[in-house]
Amino acid sequence: MKASVGEIISLLMKIIYFYFESFYRLIVPPARQDVRGKKVLITGAGHGIGRELSLEFARLGASLILWDINKENNEDTADEVRRVGVTVHSYVCDVTSTDDVHNTADRVRREVGNVDILVNNAGILYGGPVLDMQEKHIRRTFEVNTLAHFWTVREFLPPMLEANKGVIMNIASASAKSGTAFLVDYSSSKYAVFGFTEALREEIDRLGKPGVQATVVCPFFVDTGLCKYPKSRFDPILTPKGSRRCTCRDDFGCS
Structure with a gap:
């Protein structure tokens, strides 16, 4: 046509x-949004940028809902958030499992209420030469970095649409803007997150819900411990805490 x-x-x-x-x-x-009193759910909250995001939202007065597959790390983050002086709820959840996401989301709705801000931060990185990658690692990369976004959004978006209010923030990577050698699996999964967010934003707009926002963050390179000896030719590698100096440089894509 x-x-x-x-x-x-x-x-x-x-x-x-x-x-x-x-x-x-x-x-x-x-202007920056006022998040005081908002219920903020962060996946991958037990490590790296997920932990720093949790602490920053806490300092801004938000109530935190922390998800991570690692209970010990998640509780460590929760303890730090409590010391800031805000309410925090922690849950162990495998975001690659649709059943686990659904059941944990049900618990959140019963115990905390509807989520105001969803931060899809959980990520994983294997990397290596594309011809040497193991199939299980490629599949796992997409399950954690990409498909998990579908499962969390399908749980928490409906109440946002009904109220015409809420934010979905997806953490991608600089690799979503420019593919990276020896990170073909990872770069591909983050390209998908970028496209997912763009399409979701368009769909929300078509539904006539201007109060619901979908945004994607493409962080620069930060040493969160998931990549051995990270290097950059053009900029110094940041630490998770140091990355707070710039909102567009948060992570090496993993939490």
Whole structure:
């Protein structure tokens, strides 16, 4: 089906508008949202950027709901959050299991209530030459880094849509913008997260729910311990705490 002249003009006008909007936002960035009292669920909260995000949201006054597959690490983060002085609930959850996600989400709804902000942060990295990768590692990478987003969003998005209020934040990676050698599995999974978020944002817009936001963060390289001897030719490798200096540089893609 050929596009009409009107449709082409409409598309060009939208492109021009978004360019001007982006330029304006460079000069006048939007005000930070007030998250005091908001219920924030973070997956992969027991380590690295997940832990730092939990602490930062706590300092801003949010109530935390922490998910991680590692109970000990998750409880360590929960203890740090409690010392900040806010409410925190911790749950052990394997985000690759649809049953586990569903059952844990049910517990959250019963014990805490609806989630205001969902942060899909849990990630995993294997890497290596593409011809040497093990099939189980490739599958696991996509199960944790990509497919898990579907399971969490399907649980927590419906109440957001009903209330026309909420935020879904997906943590991708700089590798979602530029593929990285010897991280073909990882880069691919993060490209998928970027596309997932773009499509989800469009779908929410089509549903007429402007109060629900979907955003993707593409962090730069940070040493969270999941990659041995991380190196960068162009910028120093950051630490998880140091990455708080810049909102677009959070992680090496893993939590």
